[in-house]
Every structure is written in structure tokens, then in C-alpha cells.
Amino acid sequence: MPVLNEYASLARSLVSIDAAQFKAAMRCMASTVTVITSREGSVSNGMTATAVCSVSAAPPCILVVINQANKSHSLIERSGIFAVNVLSADQIAIAQHFALKPDDPLGRVDYRSGLTGVPMIEGCAAQLECVVEAQTKSGTHSVFIGRVVFVQETDRLPLIYRGGEFVELSRKSD
Numbered sequence: 001m002p003v004l005n006e007y008a009s010l011a012r013s014l015v016s017i018d019a020a021q022f023k024a025a026m027r028c029m030a031s032t033v034t035v036i037t038s039r040e041g042s043v044s045n046g047m048t049a050t051a052v053c054s055v056s057a058a059p060p061c062i063l064v065v066i067n068q069a070n071k072s073h074s075l076i077e078r079s080g081i082f083a084v085n086v087l088s089a090d091q092i093a094i095a096q097h098f099a100l101k102p103d104d105p106l107g108r109v110d111y112r113s114g115l116t117g118v119p120m121i122e123g124c125a126a127q128l129e130c131v132v133e134a135q136t137k138s139g140t141h142s143v144f145i146g147r148v149v150f151v152q153e154t155d156r157l158p159l160i161y162r163g164g165e166f167v168e169l170s171r172k173s174d
Contacts (some may be wrong), residue, residue: 024029033095035085036064037111037119038075044106044119047072048099051141051159052084060148062128066140071101076132076144081116084146086126088156094121094165095159115150126153 005058006015038045051065076082087095098105098124111120114129121127129147137143160167 005045027163030160030167033087033091033159033161033166035070035087035094035121036066036076036096037070037083037085037106037121038079039081039118040075040079045071045075045076045107046085046098046119046121047101048095055145059079061133061145062130062148062149063143063145065143067141068137069140073142077135077142080132081118082130082132082144083147084122084128084130085115085121085124086128087121087159088123088125088154089159090156090168091123091159095161095166100150121154123156123160124154125156127151 032052032054034049035046036049036052047066047067047070049064053063055061055063064082064084066076072082094109097109106119109119110117112122114120114127116129117130118129120129127150128146128148129150130148132144133147134145135142155170157171160169
């Protein structure tokens with residue numbers, strides 16, 4: 001067992017900031033907007049998310065953070081598959097649609113089935129289809145690490161969210 005130095009001991013004794021302070025600070029971060037799609041058998045779901053990032057290039061892996069109370073959590077946990085659909089700048093309506101948690105989330109959305117059968121939303125800036133390699137629970141959420149088995153990217157600009165609103169990203173001119 002590792003020996004704790006005085007700084008580690010001090011760190012463990014510190015009290016966390018409150019949720020409102022944490023959320024205010026997190027709103028300062030600009031994030032790419034994605035829809036995480038999942039499927040188990042005939043049941044599919046999608047959820048708007050910004051907690052996504054790369055983990056490794058060899059093997060190609062990404063992580064997603066999912067609230068354990070969300071329907072997508074149980075689907076991903078049981079099926080071991082998910083896709084990250086990186087929304088393009090013109091897909092605000094799709095981001096808002098999935099954020100509302102509709103009863104039939106994919107009913108009015110153009111998509112195709114990926115290699116694993118998971119829904120892949122059409123018109124995205126990029127798509128990454130994944131097989132779960134690991135899961136870690138932390139508080140109310142789980143981190144799923146997915147090995148990427150399919151990718152498609154385009155030259156579309158991604159949809160960005162900061163400070164509680166969608167913001168425009170523009171190409172740098174030469």
C-alpha cells in the first residue's frame with residue numbers, strides 16, 4: 001500500500017466546492033456537442049452530451065460520461081456498444097431534440113445502423129462507433145471507454161456549446 005505524504009493527506013481532507021460553483025466553472029468551457037446513441041436488441045436511444053474525449057490512438061479509444069439514471073446508461077452497460085455522433089453546426093435542432101428525452105428518440109431523425117447495429121445519425125461532422133472496453137462509476141455518472149471500430153469524418157464544422165448556449169465556430173481565413 002502506498003505511503004501518503006503530507007500533501008496527499010491534506011488533499012483528502014479538503015471539502016469539495018458546491019455544485020453551483022462547479023457548474024458555473026464548467027459553463028466557461030466550450031465543448032463539442034454530440035449525441036451518444038445506443039442499442040440493445042430492438043431498443044435504441046440517443047442523448048445529447050458534451051462529456052466526450054479521446055483516450056488513446058493505439059488502440060483508438062474514446063470516453064463518454066453518462067448519467068447512471070439515463071436510459072442510455074443501461075443500454076450501453078448491457079450491450080457494450082455505443083456511437084458518438086459529433087453534430088455539425090447546422091444540427092442544433094437535433095441537439096435540442098435529444099436533450100428533451102423524447103419517448104421515441106429516433107422516430108424523426110435520419111440515421112442508419114452501424115457495424116454493431118447502433119444508430120448512426122446522418123449529417124454529422126463525424127461519427128465514431130465503439131465497443132466498450134472499460135467502465136468506471138464515479139458519483140452519479142459512469143465513464144465508458146470505447147474502442148473505436150468505425151469512424152467517418154467530414155469537413156463540416158462541429159456544433160459548439162458554451163455558457164448555456166450554442167456558439168458559432170468559423171474557419172480561419174488565410
